[in-house]
Amino acid sequence: MNEIKKDNTEEKILNAAQTVFIEKGMDGARMQEIADEAGINKALLHYYFRTKEKLFNAIFKKVFSQIFPNLMAMVQSELPLEEKLGAFLETYIDLLQRNPFLPTFILKEMNRNPEFLASIIKNGGAKPEEIFRMFEKEMEAGKIRKMDPCDLLINILGLSIFPIAAKPLMTIMFFDNDKNAYNKFIENRKTTVKEFILNSILIK
Amino acid sequence: MNEIKKDNTEEKILNAAQTVFIEKGMDGARMQEIADEAGINKALLHYYFRTKEKLFNAIFKKVFSQIFPNLMAMVQSELPLEEKLGAFLETYIDLLQRNPFLPTFILKEMNRNPEFLASIIKNGGAKPEEIFRMFEKEMEAGKIRKMDPCDLLINILGLSIFPIAAKPLMTIMFFDNDKNAYNKFIENRKTTVKEFILNSILIK
DNA sequence: ATCATTTTTAACCATTTGGTTAAATTTTTC
DNA sequence: GAAAAATTTAACCAAATGGTTAAAAATGAT
Numbered sequence: 001m002n003e004i005k006k007d008n009t010e011e012k013i014l015n016a017a018q019t020v021f022i023e024k025g026m027d028g029a030r031m032q033e034i035a036d037e038a039g040i041n042k043a044l045l046h047y048y049f050r051t052k053e054k055l056f057n058a059i060f061k062k063v064f065s066q067i068f069p070n071l072m073a074m075v076q077s078e079l080p081l082e083e084k085l086g087a088f089l090e091t092y093i094d095l096l097q098r099n100p101f102l103p104t105f106i107l108k109e110m111n112r113n114p115e116f117l118a119s120i121i122k123n124g125g126a127k128p129e130e131i132f133r134m135f136e137k138e139m140e141a142g143k144i145r146k147m148d149p150c151d152l153l154i155n156i157l158g159l160s161i162f163p164i165a166a167k168p169l170m171t172i173m174f175f176d177n178d179k180n181a182y183n184k185f186i187e188n189r190k191t192t193v194k195e196f197i198l199n200s201i202l203i204k
Numbered sequence: 205m206n207e208i209k210k211d212n213t214e215e216k217i218l219n220a221a222q223t224v225f226i227e228k229g230m231d232g233a234r235m236q237e238i239a240d241e242a243g244i245n246k247a248l249l250h251y252y253f254r255t256k257e258k259l260f261n262a263i264f265k266k267v268f269s270q271i272f273p274n275l276m277a278m279v280q281s282e283l284p285l286e287e288k289l290g291a292f293l294e295t296y297i298d299l300l301q302r303n304p305f306l307p308t309f310i311l312k313e314m315n316r317n318p319e320f321l322a323s324i325i326k327n328g329g330a331k332p333e334e335i336f337r338m339f340e341k342e343m344e345a346g347k348i349r350k351m352d353p354c355d356l357l358i359n360i361l362g363l364s365i366f367p368i369a370a371k372p373l374m375t376i377m378f379f380d381n382d383k384n385a386y387n388k389f390i391e392n393r394k395t396t397v398k399e400f401i402l403n404s405i406l407i408k
Numbered sequence: 409a410t411c412a413t414t415t416t417t418a419a420c421c422a423t424t425t426g427g428t429t430a431a432a433t434t435t436t437t438c
Numbered sequence: 439g440a441a442a443a444a445t446t447t448a449a450c451c452a453a454a455t456g457g458t459t460a461a462a463a464a465t466g467a468t
């Protein structure tokens with residue numbers, strides 16, 4: 001058996017499926033389009049992944065497992081809070097900017113099938129309690145204001161994710177369809193969001 | 205001609221279509237489901253709105269025109285900034301909580317057809333410059349920190365919208381599937397988000 | 409060279425779905 | 439009550455789409 005070739009084709013399929021599914025969603029994606037994107041034909045696509053649903057589930061799982069670990073590694077580092085936040089925003093906003101369809105994809109599909117989402121999360125190593133405890137330590141140390149750590153986490157995520165998800169609206173409304181201006185805006189947010197958050201929570 | 209009945213049926217269709225489209229999106233929605241939801245049959249549905257696309261466009265336009273004016277009215281009031289922000293968050297988060305599928309719907313569909321979105325915005329009376337000028341006045345008056353007013357607006361929207369869009373994920377990850385706990389969390393955000401923002405921007 | 413595996417080709421099937429049609433029925437209007 | 443409009447019924451159509459199949463061709467391993 002040719003494992004190199006097999007892996008190669010499977011990988012090509014997974015990459016193509018990821019591209020198409022993330023952009024079009026489960027309902028909007030077409031198996032033919034995925035096959036085209038992978039440079040193969042539909043028969044071979046079904047030969048590797050029997051059904052659209054199986055393929056989609058594989059992608060959904062893959063995407064999630066790519067995102068969470070990096071996020072957790074950052075939290076567990078021993079950097080001071082300011083730098084931890086800066087590093088997180090830097091890499092996370094960067095990731096989103098390179099994958100602008102990712103937020104909407106996840107938001108849409110988590111609504112379509114919350115049970116499947118739940119099963120992935122339980123199995124994936126996402127530990128929100130760890131993040132909460134980290135925040136709480138900083139509060140007890142008098143470094144940041146006391147607040148619901150869940151609020152704080154959601155605020156950080158919302159400030160990072162929303163402007164990427166709203167890209168088309170923003171580009172039209174605020175930047176007169178100038179994509180460069182939009183990209184520069186997002187680029188700047190790596191620092192302005194950090195300042196915005198720290199101004200709010202830091203105790204001086 | 206029976207205008208009362210006509211209006212009534214048309215309204216029933218529009219409401220049904222809004223419900224189904226917002227929950228399932230353009231791709232996921234089925235004309236039969238919309239007809240069922242409206243309590244009529246498919247033939248009559250096509251009799252009022254010839255195609256799915258026409259119906260969808262009507263809904264998309266309707267939804268947008270329902271959201272923006274309220275938002276603008278709040279901005280133009282003469283309240284001091286703190287109260288203006290409080291009132292906005294109160295009514296806006298409330299609106300979103302009652303329509304939890306709205307954020308994902310808009311985010312998804314703005315990606316599917318940005319041109320149509322653009323045409324709606326141009327015709328609808330959304331004037332972001334007015335909001336920006338309001339922020340800039342407060343900055344010049346030394347009331348709030350100097351920052352990009354576009355950043356500030358996006359921050360406010362992101363903090364309001366994201367936790368609603370991420371409802372299924374949050375309910376599972378942070379509240380162990382307890383929907384009441386999630387709702388209480390959102391309810392609280394009407395004040396915690398206000399504090400979070402004011403702490404960041406207000407000059408004391 | 410041979411055998412197994414992978415890939416292509418291309419036709420095909422069943423289902424779903426948006427949309428139509430035409431006749432019958434009900435409701436409104438006058 | 440008659441004409442007009444609204445609504446239902448039910449069958450139908452065409453296109454798109456997920457999925458299958460079987461045979462041929464290409465590729466790789468030994």
